[in-house]
Amino acid sequence: MPDPRTTFHLAPRARWEGWAPEVAYESPSLHEEGFIHCTDGVESMVATANRFYRGDPGEFVVMTVDLDRAGSPWRFDDPGKPFPHIYGPIAREAILAVRPFPRDAEGAFVRFE
Numbered sequence: 742m743p744d745p746r747t748t749f750h751l752a753p754r755a756r757w758e759g760w761a762p763e764v765a766y767e768s769p770s771l772h773e774e775g776f777i778h779c780t781d782g783v784e785s786m787v788a789t790a791n792r793f794y795r796g797d798p799g800e801f802v803v804m805t806v807d808l809d810r811a812g813s814p815w816r817f818d819d820p821g822k823p824f825p826h827i828y829g830p831i832a833r834e835a836i837l838a839v840r841p842f843p844r845d846a847e848g849a850f851v852r853f854e
Contacts, residue, residue: 745807745837748779748825749786754800757839765812765830766804776826779806779815783852785823790842790850801842803853810835 752768760766768777780786786803794801806827808815813829843851 746809747805747837748781748808749783750777750779750804750806750831751786751790751794751842752802752804754802754841757802757804762833765832766836767830771830776818776828777831779808779825779827781823781825787850787852789824795849798848801850802839803842804836805838806831807835807837 750768756768757766771777780789790801790803808825808827810832811827811829812832812835813827815825815827817825840853843853845851
């Protein structure tokens, strides 16, 4: 079996924990913009989280998603950038891992493993 084509998706912890496990995952952006935002690479994910969510004191999780098993089409709308978009819900079997997104004492997101 080939290696999965993985990317990351950031979500508020409460949203993820409140999502029914038998239902494909959707973020608010799917209904607002027509796709789910993702980010390739740990360093890019940390930078993205800090750019958009550092001021939000809530807890977040980062999901590792297998794009080839997402169950919805995906593509890079901005070639050369590490931001694939998924155009539909993410099948639960495509979510390979979910982990807390750590922060430092000042609230900045930091590298996760």
